[in-house]
Amino acid sequence: MKQTTRRSFLAGTAGATLTAAAGCLGSDDADGTGYEVWALDQGTDQIYIYEPDGDDEFEAVAEIDVNEDVDEFGQVPHMVDFSSDYEYAAVACTAGAKTLVYRTEDRELVANLDTGAGSHFAGFTPDDEYIQVDAIGEGAIVRVDADLEDESFDIVDEIVIDDAPAFADRAEEFPADDDGVRGRPVCHDHANGHSYHTLGPSIDFAGVVVVDYDAFEIDQVFSPDEIRSNCGTMASPDEGTFYFTAGVPSNHEETGGVGEWYALDTDTNLPLDPETNEPVEDFSAEDVSRDTDGYDAHGFWFTDGGDELWILNRETDNGLVVDPETNEVIDEIDDYGPAPDIMWGSPDDEYMFVTLRGPDPLSGDPHAAKGETPGFSVLSVEDREIVTVIEPDEGNDDSDFHGIGVRVTE
Template identity: 35%
Template sequence: MKISKLLLGIVLASLLLFVTACGSDSTSTEETPADEEVDAEEGTEELSATDYEVWVADQGTNEIHIIDGATHEIVETIDFNDVGEKPHMLVFDEEGDYAYVANMGSGTVSVIRAEDRTVLTTLETGEGAHAAIPSPDGERVLVANVPARSLSDISVDKENEEFVVERELDLSAVEALQDEEEFPNQNPICLAFTADSSKAYVTLGGGGLVVVDVETFEVIQSFGKSQVGAHGCGTILSPDGKHMFANSGSTELAEYYVFDTETDELIYTGETGGTDAHGVRITKDGKHLWMVNRVTDDAAIIDVETFEVVDTVDFVGDAPDLVTFSPDGSLFYVTLRGPEPATGTHDMAGETPGVSIIDVESKEKIDLIELTGDPHGIDLRIVQE
């Protein structure tokens, strides 16, 4: 009997150890994937973190400043004194490989390879080169030369890094623009392409706007100053490609316009609620257009579907000019003009030259990156995604 009880005890103990061991294995098997999942998520967050740079053209000091998106510190400055005078607007191509800089003081356009900050070439385009805008297909850059009253067409060969001025459109010779009352001058100011790169909408300094057929390089539609006001620089395509926005601004005016890109008809005219409308950008979610007003130092928030102003940013900084959003859409960067503007048609001086940073959610200014000259052009380049 004693032996039987002893054997029974040994069997029960063995069974208990076996069950305990199985339970431990089961628990271990369930916990391990959970731990691995946490690690995987952490790794994914690391890989999806976006590094970016904000590039700013300071036409007052002839410099291009490169700002780190994470620290908001200037990490590099490109001296433009021997490159081009008064770098005015700076725009990246779709991939962020090349920056096109319009040098208003020297009538040239410089091409910078973004990765190593090398100025590849500087091309003569026309007096007062104001805006050099790359097409969505990457095949060309159109340049608005203000006092020259012309558009230059630069062909782009990325593979061989060749950039050549191939054509010029003399707007002063366009028959449709000869009405002096409707077109006081034919100075091109800013422009934007349609989604298929086939057309460009170009604002005119004295008032008005023209639509250019890119293939034929001819004006196919025109609007006089009675329809589109002077000094417009807010041309931007809607996310769906169906509408082109433009604006006009002065010390008395801040209007914006919407065109149907299929018919090239003006379908909407609105007021920002401020004075001197200028820089524009569309939010990351594609729902709203933010448009700054240089005189009143604020911004209108416009619904891209209804075309109506739905909100405002009360203060974006003193003398705001051009703008861009951070890749995640949480921050709004605004260049602020200096006390001695290097270019301009009317009073647009500011006391705090630099880059203002607005928190998009709160719509409040949260920081200022101080500069010393007359900041103007601004664009963003994603370094790693």
């Protein structure tokens, strides 16, 4: 496990400047929408926060040392999600088996929760009443009661997927891994009162479970033969369509490279046919999967207006732009940067921010996830091209960026 920690932005006089700025809101962009970018370096356990500074420039305004906050080393902050008002950030730490909650205005840690091994993604429910955590190592979805007014956070329940009745009825459709586990949640998003969780982490153990997050129980199950998603989850802004990615590098022994995406109608919870864009009742993954034109499909994001869905392939560095009205590919992204992973758009639709993995990646297959410039690339939404690459810890081979989030400040 990496033990490297660096506070380069907080050293000397620079540290005094950043500490003074830590409680300030993000700067305004051209249309008056303020925002800041939170970029997670899971290799060095740092969270870097940047603000737009005009002319495709971004200024480092704060840094959070995750290890310092929890008084332990090697937490591996993996992904971040914000409450609906952007006042709190939930950070899932895979190696630390924790979910950390930060008050975003002053970057103070307000909760340190032992959510279990492989806590991969922690997301607020749309009403902010709960945080749901996909704990891969536990094979469980962990429920955290979130009282934001009192800043009180408590683990109150969990769904062990293997033990859930709706899953057990179809368990024979899911191969068991080396530990005998058949369902390990990876990521999720929310639509129409449900959270949609991909299974994995390998495509060999893929699938989807749909959870009624108020009742906190599984409503529906998709086997890997139906939807073999193991990666990204994304609801359309109107919650009418749910999107999944499935990815694996080209060196995978059983399948070779895989880059797929799926569209699901949330009213019927049926996948949409790639040819007709209509829900289909009798289907296999082969029938309803769509090609991402690359290998190891992973992250994606909507532009803020919901007019475009961007998809990326981690191994081949490329991706697609999809029209969500028709689910047709309308453009291609030639280059996100070496080993791109997760992305998030700016609220003014000017930029797409994409994390770039390091030369010694902590997660994912090194064949696909091994990068060159750990940090994040900034792409112009209009031009589909990289305008700048930001390397907060340039020259440190331990640096390895995975999660990213954009916090709206005004």
